[in-house]
Amino acid sequence: MPLDDPEWLERMYNNRARVPEHGEYFARWAADSARVRESQPCSIDVPYGDGLNETLDIFPADGGTERAPVLVFIHGGYWRSLDKRDHSFVAPAFTGRRVCVVVPNYALCPGTDAAPVSISHIALQMVRALHWTWRNIAMHGGDPGRITVAGHSAGGHLAAMLLACQWERVAGDVPDQMVRNALALSGLFELEPMRRTPSFQASLNITPEEVPRISPAMWPAPAAGTLYAVAGAKESEEFIRQNEAIAEAWGPKVVPVCELAPGLDHFSIVDALADPAHRVHELAVGLLERRG
Numbered sequence: 001m002p003l004d005d006p007e008w009l010e011r012m013y014n015n016r017a018r019v020p021e022h023g024e025y026f027a028r029w030a031a032d033s034a035r036v037r038e039s040q041p042c043s044i045d046v047p048y049g050d051g052l053n054e055t056l057d058i059f060p061a062d063g064g065t066e067r068a069p070v071l072v073f074i075h076g077g078y079w080r081s082l083d084k085r086d087h088s089f090v091a092p093a094f095t096g097r098r099v100c101v102v103v104p105n106y107a108l109c110p111g112t113d114a115a116p117v118s119i120s121h122i123a124l125q126m127v128r129a130l131h132w133t134w135r136n137i138a139m140h141g142g143d144p145g146r147i148t149v150a151g152h153s154a155g156g157h158l159a160a161m162l163l164a165c166q167w168e169r170v171a172g173d174v175p176d177q178m179v180r181n182a183l184a185l186s187g188l189f190e191l192e193p194m195r196r197t198p199s200f201q202a203s204l205n206i207t208p209e210e211v212p213r214i215s216p217a218m219w220p221a222p223a224a225g226t227l228y229a230v231a232g233a234k235e236s237e238e239f240i241r242q243n244e245a246i247a248e249a250w251g252p253k254v255v256p257v258c259e260l261a262p263g264l265d266h267f268s269i270v271d272a273l274a275d276p277a278h279r280v281h282e283l284a285v286g287l288l289e290r291r292g
Contacts, residue, residue, distance in 0.1 A: 230258075
């Protein structure tokens, strides 16, 4: 892994350069998401805290009287771009299967001189979003005892962090295993390459001291919970390595699924999550249906 070669790092991690049609994905996601918010029941911009971008959207499960399992989907964008409103399109495939979907927002790196934003800052925002969800989702028909977190790219990184979170340190009333399962799509788990990739350095501002604190693959495996790690088979060698790294670090008991989705790139894998006929979607459903 030639971490001192900036051109190699850009080839491995600059997904917008690797997928020239990325703008078409973003435009379609935004348009489809706007239609979803207009066409199905939802609660938009619900505050989960008082900080910048600390809001979330809730899409209740269709029909039924029993409390539904909860999917919290965290968007990607290298912690510095995109928005929850671009990802509402993920919800219908799950709400139609009696799943309550929550899509949180977060502040974006680097923030401002007066209010800087770091990856650690965003991770704590997601802790607050999950804590809010656990406390309040029953009012929206969700089961607080059945929360699964899914995330794409930077969101996959955050999903893994939440699975490993020491929830007893967050609040005294929170169960140790508040997040029971997680699905990381094209996740990032070792952040030293991010620190060294030229196009990310100015916005992410990762220091050498931060790397082990924000790299889940450098942490002990969670004592409980399950993570599925999936990357697109058409992604860079580094994204494929990152996917394998978390499985190697946490072991098969915690990461029983570590696989590549045939034919998918860094962006089409999100479409696969929203496609009820795709295995990526079925993996998410399998986690949501797990009990105990």
